Amino acid sequence: NVLLRDTMVVGISVKHGCSCPFCCSSWWSEVQMGPPDPILGVTEAFKRDTNPKKINLGVGAYRDDQGKPYVLNCVRKAEAQIATKKLDKEYLTIGGLAEFNKACAQLALGPDNEVLKSGRSITVQTISGTGSLRVGANFLSRFHTVAKDVYLPKPSWGNHTPIFRDAGMQLKAYSYYDPKTCGFDFKGALDDILKIPEKSVIMLHACAHNPTGVDPRPEQWKEISALVKKRNLLVFFDMAYQGFASGDIDRDAWAVRYFIEQGHNVVLSQSFAKNMGLYGERVGGFTVVCKDAEEAKRVESQLKILIRPIYSNPPMNGARIASTILNTPELYKEWLVEVKDMATRIIRMREELVGNLKKEGSTLNWQHVTDQIGMFCFTGLKPDQVERLTKEFSVYMTKDGRISMAGVTSGNVGYLAHGIHTVTK
Amino acid sequence: VAPPSGKTEVPQAAPVAVFKLTADFRDDKDPNKVNLGVGAYRTDEGQPWVLPVVRKVEKIIADDHSLNHEYLPILGLPEFRSSSSKIALGEDSPAILENRVGAVQCLGGTGALKIGAEFLHRWHNGQDNTKTPVYVSAPTWENHNAVFANAGFEDVRPYKYWDAEKRGLDLSGFLSDLESAPEHSIFVLHACAHNPTGTDPSQDEWKQVAEVMKRRNLFVFFDSAYQGFASGCLDKDAWAVRYFVSQGFEIFCAQSFSKNFGLYNERVGNLTIVAKDNENLTRVLSQMEKIVRITWSNPPSQGARLVSITLNDPELFAEWKDNVKTMADRVLLMRAQLKAKLQALGTPGTWEHITEQIGMFSFTGLNPQQVQYMVKQKHIYLMASGRINMCGLTTKNIDYVAESIHEAVTTVQ
Numbered sequence: 001n002v003l004l005r006d007t008m009v010v011g012i013s014v015k016h017g018c019s020c021p022f023c024c025s026s027w028w029s030e031v032q033m034g035p036p037d038p039i040l041g042v043t044e045a046f047k048r049d050t051n052p053k054k055i056n057l058g059v060g061a062y063r064d065d066q067g068k069p070y071v072l073n074c075v076r077k078a079e080a081q082i083a084t085k086k087l088d089k090e091y092l093t094i095g096g097l098a099e100f101n102k103a104c105a106q107l108a109l110g111p112d113n114e115v116l117k118s119g120r121s122i123t124v125q126t127i128s129g130t131g132s133l134r135v136g137a138n139f140l141s142r143f144h145t146v147a148k149d150v151y152l153p154k155p156s157w158g159n160h161t162p163i164f165r166d167a168g169m170q171l172k173a174y175s176y177y178d179p180k181t182c183g184f185d186f187k188g189a190l191d192d193i194l195k196i197p198e199k200s201v202i203m204l205h206a207c208a209h210n211p212t213g214v215d216p217r218p219e220q221w222k223e224i225s226a227l228v229k230k231r232n233l234l235v236f237f238d239m240a241y242q243g244f245a246s247g248d249i250d251r252d253a254w255a256v257r258y259f260i261e262q263g264h265n266v267v268l269s270q271s272f273a274k275n276m277g278l279y280g281e282r283v284g285g286f287t288v289v290c291k292d293a294e295e296a297k298r299v300e301s302q303l304k305i306l307i308r309p310i311y312s313n314p315p316m317n318g319a320r321i322a323s324t325i326l327n328t329p330e331l332y333k334e335w336l337v338e339v340k341d342m343a344t345r346i347i348r349m350r351e352e353l354v355g356n357l358k359k360e361g362s363t364l365n366w367q368h369v370t371d372q373i374g375m376f377c378f379t380g381l382k383p384d385q386v387e388r389l390t391k392e393f394s395v396y397m398t399k400d401g402r403i404s405m406a407g408v409t410s411g412n413v414g415y416l417a418h419g420i421h422t423v424t425k
Numbered sequence: 426v427a428p429p430s431g432k433t434e435v436p437q438a439a440p441v442a443v444f445k446l447t448a449d450f451r452d453d454k455d456p457n458k459v460n461l462g463v464g465a466y467r468t469d470e471g472q473p474w475v476l477p478v479v480r481k482v483e484k485i486i487a488d489d490h491s492l493n494h495e496y497l498p499i500l501g502l503p504e505f506r507s508s509s510s511k512i513a514l515g516e517d518s519p520a521i522l523e524n525r526v527g528a529v530q531c532l533g534g535t536g537a538l539k540i541g542a543e544f545l546h547r548w549h550n551g552q553d554n555t556k557t558p559v560y561v562s563a564p565t566w567e568n569h570n571a572v573f574a575n576a577g578f579e580d581v582r583p584y585k586y587w588d589a590e591k592r593g594l595d596l597s598g599f600l601s602d603l604e605s606a607p608e609h610s611i612f613v614l615h616a617c618a619h620n621p622t623g624t625d626p627s628q629d630e631w632k633q634v635a636e637v638m639k640r641r642n643l644f645v646f647f648d649s650a651y652q653g654f655a656s657g658c659l660d661k662d663a664w665a666v667r668y669f670v671s672q673g674f675e676i677f678c679a680q681s682f683s684k685n686f687g688l689y690n691e692r693v694g695n696l697t698i699v700a701k702d703n704e705n706l707t708r709v710l711s712q713m714e715k716i717v718r719i720t721w722s723n724p725p726s727q728g729a730r731l732v733s734i735t736l737n738d739p740e741l742f743a744e745w746k747d748n749v750k751t752m753a754d755r756v757l758l759m760r761a762q763l764k765a766k767l768q769a770l771g772t773p774g775t776w777e778h779i780t781e782q783i784g785m786f787s788f789t790g791l792n793p794q795q796v797q798y799m800v801k802q803k804h805i806y807l808m809a810s811g812r813i814n815m816c817g818l819t820t821k822n823i824d825y826v827a828e829s830i831h832e833a834v835t836t837v838q
Contacts, residue, residue: 026701027549028675028709031712033711034712034715040499079487080487086475089479127725159719273496279495280497280725281494297437298438301437304440308571309535309575310575311532311535311536311539317691317727
């Protein structure tokens with residue numbers, strides 16, 4: 001049987017040996033192949049590599065010193081505690097688990113924050129950080145109609161751009177990273193922020209900037225705050241690493257709290273993927289600081305209208321675990337210690353990497369490796385150096401030279417230093 | 426405190442009706458109150474029911490220390506996706522054997538509809554489907570409109586479905602709307618246990634629907650939220666979906682495991698995609714990934730693990746089917762008893778529809794005034810449309826409900 005086929009169609013209809021368009025054409029013949037994900041592609045290639053010394057530094061997830069995923073002890077305890085309660089599985093409300101939302105806001109703002117006392121903020125449970133950013137982007141697109149522009153730091157997390165774009169916002173950028181110093185381009189940032197049109201949205205990474213690991217110092221944050229206030233910009237904080245950056249949750253939330261104190265009514269995305277290791281449970285929050293409790297109620301009602309047609313209401317499991325930890329004093333204390341341990345291990349790996357590079361004989365300046373903070377390090381490696389590092393040493397990272405310090409262990413740091421030195425000398 | 430930077434005044438939004446109903450019920454102090462609103466299963470004691478098999482599998486997961494909380498792949502847990510699609514299409518589905526079935530793990534049935542809608546908006550008929558008509562049944566689950574509207578479809582229209590006069594399917598209206606729909610229009614079909622009417626097409630009626638859809642080149646998007654729950658039999662409830670696939674349709678099927686697994690708050694759903702061939706499927710899935718990544722990045726793992734472990738173990742699977750039948754049987758019993766009591770009371774009108782309708786919901790036929798009477802005077806909470814959740818009925822409250830319906834029908838016009 002010869003099939004009459006549309007030239008765009010690939011594939012043979014196995015059900016009918018005929019030529020009618022219904023059988024032989026697909027609804028999807030015009031669908032383009034999506035490009036491979038820049039991060040996933042790294043992990044896929046890593047998996048295929050048979051070199052026993054291979055290292056995966058693309059992964060944005062914490063690993064212990066044996067290179068294994070780490071389930072926090074306080075998480076295991078919380079889970080055991082929850083299991084004994086034999087809770088039902090009834091739908092959460094659209095805004096999510098109330099005890100979680102309250103504790104989530106308290107963690108970010110500090111329990112004695114005037115905003116929480118006056119009830120002039122609303123926090124909804126979201127699908128981790130991405131879900132929070134998405135709800136936030138949709139909210140701004142619908143209600144912040146005075147301006148359509150969102151200013152991201154250059155560079156920013158890769159997923160920020162498509163999220164805001166899809167929500168209908170326009171993306172712009174302000175200077176942030178200085179490749180010459182591998183540090184913060186403070187002057188460049190101020191110069192650019194000065195030019196941002198009034199009422200635009202400015203995205204700030206609360207701590208542990210992704211992908212650079214470069215954070216402003218407190219004095220610099222103060223100047224940024226003053227300038228942002230002068231320019232009358234709406235501040236969108238993305239805080240995905242609270243506790244994970246310095247090891248201290250209050251210190252990591254300092255910028256958010258300072259801005260609020262200075263009168264910025266911010267919007268804030270929080271993730272518990274990294275700091276509680278709850279990646280796959282999708283635990284996050286979105287907070288809007290309003291002018292008063294009445295506005296907060298109106299905002300809450302609109303957030304629900306936005307959320308319902310996406311997923312109706314959020315998943316319970318992770319929020320219940322996070323809430324248990326945050327609301328049980330002994331577990332909360334234990335969590336703070338575990339977060340500090342994770343952050344400390346990362347800091348130690350930074351120091352060991354620099355130490356090993358020096359031992360290798362590298363004369364380059366690697367100070368940025370220890371100056372930078374959080375899970376990621378912008379090494380300063382050029383794409384061709386990255387390629388060599390991957391091809392010759394089976395070290396996997398993203399093309400921009402970003403490495404996840406979480407993938408570095410005392411077992412592989414020497415090898416890594418050797419590789420980096422070889423491709424940079 | 427400085428004034429907010431340029432936020433437009435945010436108006437108060439009306440609460441979602443079904444949740445307001447539950448909130449009002451909760452605040453009601455009347456000892457005889459009955460909640461026939463939200464669609465969740467209740468035992469004969471009026472309590473939520475966590476399926477015994479779910480408790481068992483929760484323990485299996487808790488005791489397995491090799492498990493962690495790492496990210497799932499963007500499209501979800503592979504074993505969950507494949508076993509869920511098998512549930513919808515059948516273990517021996519030719520489409521599965523031909524490697525042209527894929528799936529996206531989503532946040533509940535809503536999430537599956539959302540991802541499907543977003544994909545269709547980008548790729549269905551050209552790359553901008555803002556004007557492509559989306560047809561939803563009249564009436565339908567209230568969130569269908571919002572899901573498609575928010576995905577950018579400006580033309581969400583009703584297709585005739587419920588005949589209020591005869592309290593049944595308006596087949597000729599349905600078929601005529603199919604005939605007159607512009608080519609490439611998207612139709613949201615309820616796979617079984619239509620929400621809110623409980624009225625499903627018969628097999629012969631589905632065949633007529635399929636014939637027109639094939640001829641008119643219309644897109645089939647099934648919403649399958651009650652498989653197993655309707656008749657008590659998974660395969661029977663999947664007949665329509667499987668029939669369309671056997672007729673060569675490429676379809677989307679949004680599956681929910683909220684009701685049939687009782688996993689409401691874990692947000693377990695699956696968007697099953699049946700394509701012409703593997704090559705088309707691959708491209709479709711690659712674009713689904715992009716959409717997922719800007720919505721929730723990757724889905725939650727707990728619920729998917731629970732379902733996947735259950736479906737992939739023969740003993741657990743059998744136990745699950747049994748649990749599903751328990752729920753379906755109780756609903757059938759309540760239907761039979763409610764009808765019998767109304768008939769015994771001599772309540773005016775015919776009540777055959779109570780047992781002819783299927784699934785969790787029943788469209789009683791009560792008008793808005795009668796519904797108001799039920800809510801305000803009798804503290805029996807049901808939707809303004811007259812929709813009741815049969816699961817809210819128990820042997821303890823069924824007499825009170827029957828008598829109240831009788832009062833409403835006889836005293837309120």
